[in-house]
Amino acid sequence: MIRFYAPDIETTAKLPADESAHAVRVLRRRPGDEVEVVDGRGTLYRCRLVTDDHRGAVVEIVGRVPLPKVWKPYITVAVAPTKHLDRMEWLVEKLVEIGVDRIVPLRCARSERKEIKAERLERIAVSAMKQSLKAVMPRIDPMTSLSSFLSETRCTGEECYIGYCDAETPRLLLAKAYTPGADVKILIGPEGDFSPEEVASARAAGYIPVTMGDNRLRTETAALVGCDTIQILNQLDGF
Amino acid sequence: MIRFYAPDIETTAKLPADESAHAVRVLRRRPGDEVEVVDGRGTLYRCRLVTDDHRGAVVEIVGRVPLPKVWKPYITVAVAPTKHLDRMEWLVEKLVEIGVDRIVPLRCARSERKEIKAERLERIAVSAMKQSLKAVMPRIDPMTSLSSFLSETRCTGEECYIGYCDAETPRLLLAKAYTPGADVKILIGPEGDFSPEEVASARAAGYIPVTMGDNRLRTETAALVGCDTIQILNQLDGF
The missing domain is CATH 3.40.1280.10 (SPOUT methyltransferase, trefoil knot domain)
Structure with a gap:
């Protein structure tokens, strides 16, 4: 499944503009469709699309999966x-x-x-x-x-x-x-x-x-x- | 110094056509100029250009420097x-x-x-x-x-x-x-x-x-x- 990147998903419950356009216009995802979103800080979100606004598609977070980095040192x-x-x-x-x-x-x-x-x-x-x-x-x-x-x-x-x-x-x-x-x-x-x-x-x-x-x-x-x-x-x- | 590649230099004493063209036409090397040549098998040749034929410049080998690979296994x-x-x-x-x-x-x-x-x-x-x-x-x-x-x-x-x-x-x-x-x-x-x-x-x-x-x-x-x-x-x- 193609993943989307939304660093602020926890606070906005939206995909950013470029990711919304990709989901809605290119991949033709529609309300009700499941999408996977990562926040870049180690969490994968299982979401459902609520709106198909290509400037900021609203999502409902269905589940959170921790995907931390696999190496220890910084x-x-x-x-x-x-x-x-x-x-x-x-x-x-x-x-x-x-x-x-x-x-x-x-x-x-x-x-x-x-x-x-x-x-x-x-x-x-x-x-x-x-x-x-x-x-x-x-x-x-x-x-x-x-x-x-x-x-x-x-x-x-x-x-x-x-x-x-x-x-x-x-x-x-x-x-x-x-x-x-x-x-x-x-x-x-x-x-x-x-x-x-x-x-x-x-x-x-x-x-x-x-x-x-x-x-x-x-x-x-x-x-x-x-x-x-x-x-x-x-x-x-x-x- | 720019190096040239001539895998057969020991037998032909010439640069291949593409390397000759590069040496003579692009870099304007002339008879008497020093050039460095590698054979791809671990030897660096110090050479002097004898002709400036851009299809096969003749070289005189002045010295051979072993430059073997630095790792042991194949x-x-x-x-x-x-x-x-x-x-x-x-x-x-x-x-x-x-x-x-x-x-x-x-x-x-x-x-x-x-x-x-x-x-x-x-x-x-x-x-x-x-x-x-x-x-x-x-x-x-x-x-x-x-x-x-x-x-x-x-x-x-x-x-x-x-x-x-x-x-x-x-x-x-x-x-x-x-x-x-x-x-x-x-x-x-x-x-x-x-x-x-x-x-x-x-x-x-x-x-x-x-x-x-x-x-x-x-x-x-x-x-x-x-x-x-x-x-x-x-x-x-x-x-």
């Missing part, structure tokens, strides 16, 4: 959006599939893309969430400068890593550094990598330089492999 | 190409980046795409190999039926896994099943999954049903996560 990935938007959009889709909690588009000194619309990434995340039968959406931040992001970080009670390509800098292998079960923040730089000054400020904030292995990876691949490494290590330890 | 992934070609092309790029030895496009009972041009996938693999500074290309097979692929498999001296979504079938977690260091074959089915008959024949051939975790993944994501799991477990054990 995984944040802060990544410089790629020059080509399709690579970043692809990354968001894949991050939703493998499961992360928060995606922060990062503005860095050498970023080729200085702006990105969070709404566009949100739409892709919603679509990936539905397709992968999840009820949990990652939080997607607006474009954030590295310095702002570092200033919010305490690196206490969580593990903080910065992916860095420069072989001159001593780096740990992420797969060996990460402690399964721990909340984690991973920084991934742009195509031209972080600047030495950015690495220094991240280290001062408690971030540990890591590598994903001996393969040279594109920005979006490094972000995905980094998060996948965390997921696999947690699976191995039953988290 | 990793084969046989995957049903996705309906949308761009997802399969994306997968090939990512598999080259994270490193696999052989990619087999698989024709299955429920395949939405029954044909695919191996040359098109090869071009993407060549480009990803250059971009990720590798000198090793995975072997890319022509479209192969599952039954043909199974008939070549002995599953002796290697571990054979089939990714399968049906929760009714007992499955191991790939991350827990795989023995680091072992050669491995992984089967990934099409959007509609393998048919029960296909799973039965794979099991009869020695394939063990596995899951990549509790997240529902698209075909191309499952193939990537499967191979990445193998790479990460090998990294952890120093292979």
